[in-house]
Amino acid sequence: MFTLSEENYLKAIYHLELDGTKGISTNSIAEKLQTKASSVTDMIKKLSDKKVVIYKKYKGVKLTDLGKKTAANIVRKHRLWEVFLVEKLNFSWDEVHEVAEQLEHIKSAKLINQLDEFLGFPTHDPHGDPIPDNEGNLKTIEKSLLSTLHKNETGICVGVDDSSSEFLQFLDKKGIVLGKKITVLEKENFDDSLSILVDEKKLSISNKIANNLYIKKS
Amino acid sequence: MFTLSEENYLKAIYHLELDGTKGISTNSIAEKLQTKASSVTDMIKKLSDKKVVIYKKYKGVKLTDLGKKTAANIVRKHRLWEVFLVEKLNFSWDEVHEVAEQLEHIKSAKLINQLDEFLGFPTHDPHGDPIPDNEGNLKTIEKSLLSTLHKNETGICVGVDDSSSEFLQFLDKKGIVLGKKITVLEKENFDDSLSILVDEKKLSISNKIANNLYIKKS
DNA sequence: TATAATTTTTAGTTAAGACTAAATATATAT
DNA sequence: ATATATATTTAGTCTTAACTAAAAATTATA
Ligand SMILES: [Mn+2]
Ligand SMILES: [Mn+2]
Ligand SMILES: [Mn+2]
Ligand SMILES: [Mn+2]
Numbered sequence: 001m002f003t004l005s006e007e008n009y010l011k012a013i014y015h016l017e018l019d020g021t022k023g024i025s026t027n028s029i030a031e032k033l034q035t036k037a038s039s040v041t042d043m044i045k046k047l048s049d050k051k052v053v054i055y056k057k058y059k060g061v062k063l064t065d066l067g068k069k070t071a072a073n074i075v076r077k078h079r080l081w082e083v084f085l086v087e088k089l090n091f092s093w094d095e096v097h098e099v100a101e102q103l104e105h106i107k108s109a110k111l112i113n114q115l116d117e118f119l120g121f122p123t124h125d126p127h128g129d130p131i132p133d134n135e136g137n138l139k140t141i142e143k144s145l146l147s148t149l150h151k152n153e154t155g156i157c158v159g160v161d162d163s164s165s166e167f168l169q170f171l172d173k174k175g176i177v178l179g180k181k182i183t184v185l186e187k188e189n190f191d192d193s194l195s196i197l198v199d200e201k202k203l204s205i206s207n208k209i210a211n212n213l214y215i216k217k218s
Numbered sequence: 219m220f221t222l223s224e225e226n227y228l229k230a231i232y233h234l235e236l237d238g239t240k241g242i243s244t245n246s247i248a249e250k251l252q253t254k255a256s257s258v259t260d261m262i263k264k265l266s267d268k269k270v271v272i273y274k275k276y277k278g279v280k281l282t283d284l285g286k287k288t289a290a291n292i293v294r295k296h297r298l299w300e301v302f303l304v305e306k307l308n309f310s311w312d313e314v315h316e317v318a319e320q321l322e323h324i325k326s327a328k329l330i331n332q333l334d335e336f337l338g339f340p341t342h343d344p345h346g347d348p349i350p351d352n353e354g355n356l357k358t359i360e361k362s363l364l365s366t367l368h369k370n371e372t373g374i375c376v377g378v379d380d381s382s383s384e385f386l387q388f389l390d391k392k393g394i395v396l397g398k399k400i401t402v403l404e405k406e407n408f409d410d411s412l413s414i415l416v417d418e419k420k421l422s423i424s425n426k427i428a429n430n431l432y433i434k435k436s
Numbered sequence: 437t438a439t440a441a442t443t444t445t446t447a448g449t450t451a452a453g454a455c456t457a458a459a460t461a462t463a464t465a466t
Numbered sequence: 467a468t469a470t471a472t473a474t475t476t477a478g479t480c481t482t483a484a485c486t487a488a489a490a491a492t493t494a495t496a
């Protein structure tokens with residue numbers, strides 16, 4: 001069994017590995033968890049003793065299979081709870097993350113499996129992120145950043161990269177929600193801003209926005 | 219804001235006060251929380267600093283209004299989650315307590331109020347215990363221990379005093395669930411055991427059982 | 437390659453929340 | 467009323483998970 005703090009470290013390392021990095025550095029973990037590098041070193045030793053990470057001094061850290069499975073299960077819980085909050089308790093997608101950060105640490109296999117069933121075995125959370133199965137497997141769907149689409153290409157909005165409240169509320173305001181069809185009308189060379197079509201409405205969005213929206217090309 | 223440990227102490231004191239005791243002793247708290255008296259003294263000082271209990275050395279402890287409200291809110295969360303687990307996730311009444319012990323510490327006013335609404339504003343938990351309202355008010359219903367009923371009296375089963383798994387599973391086995399009509403057929407003077415009628419079936423139950431079952435007389 | 441900059445680890449503190457053992461206050465019994 | 471028993475508090479220790487500051491290793495630069 002893992003403490004709340006250990007679980008948060010595991011999750012942080014898991015996300016960093018998914019982001020593509022190979023050896024996860026002490027500093028990157030510290031930054032992700034808003035803590036100090038020395039604290040990370042301490043915790044890494046504990047996680048290494050518990051066989052969830054491989055640790056070589058000065059060489060960064062790597063999840064073991066057990067570590068990956070454990071972390072994926074926490075992410076599974078986080079995302080299932082987010083679905084619950086949005087689907088059943090009328091939370092909006094920008095309100096769920098903080099509560100899910102708490103709920104993901106509740107320990108009960110039955111709880112999470114029954115919740116999964118109650119929700120109809122959802123495959124994605126409210127931000128379009130995939131929900132790991134009971135064994136920790138993630139099926140990643142093919143998606144591209146809106147910023148990589150070319151003029152006249154069209155796709156469905158399937159996720160966000162940044163899921164901060166500010167960004168999500170901005171999207172709400174613009175009428176951009178998951179499932180919406182988006183067409184690139186124009187691409188400005190000067191600042192990489194885009195002119196897009198959503199619901200017959202023409203919107204102008206910055207490159208920063210386009211870099212945080214995932215599209216499934218169609 | 220209160221830590222998990224502080225919340226558990228508040229809840230313990232709250233329950234002890236509801237049980238009728240006036241000045242709650244260090245030892246009784248220690249026993250309820252399975253901890254040592256010295257640990258209790260430490261924590262009581264912290265709670266006193268935070269204005270949730272009145273503490274006079276050697277004289278026991280008492281909840282302030284703020285303390286009562288805080289504790290009642292934790293109990294509210296505990297019981298609403300128990301309803302959720304039974305009504306929505308197919309838990310049985312003997313499986314919910316441990317999970318609710320964890321869920322009661324999740325901090326989100328919106329979560330608990332939406333959950334309340336989602337559940338249809340239940341007034342009692344799966345064990346027949348009343349659910350405090352948002353202000354911490356408890357409406358207690360009139361109920362008697364089955365052991366206090368006389369021969370030929372009849373009532374509805376409305377709660378349990380002991381809600382351990384073992385007791386609850388025993389009741390399930392006997393077909394005694396909340397809402398069942400129970401009639402006292404015979405009372406044995408020798409050992410205070412009872413012969414009762416449930417669902418046309420005659421059952422013989424010990425005094426210990428009868429002392430843990432609440433009945434609303436009819 | 438030698439030096440400088442950066443990253444990581446180690447050593448030593450701190451705070452929360454538990455514990456044991458000892459001291460002190462209160463309650464009970466002669 | 468005094469002695470004994472019980473309850474409570476205090477003093478000091480331990481563990482977890484943070485922190486700062488200093489030391490050591492690695493990486494980058496001249
Ligand atoms: Mn989230
Ligand atoms: Mn999410
Ligand atoms: Mn309970
Ligand atoms: Mn209950």
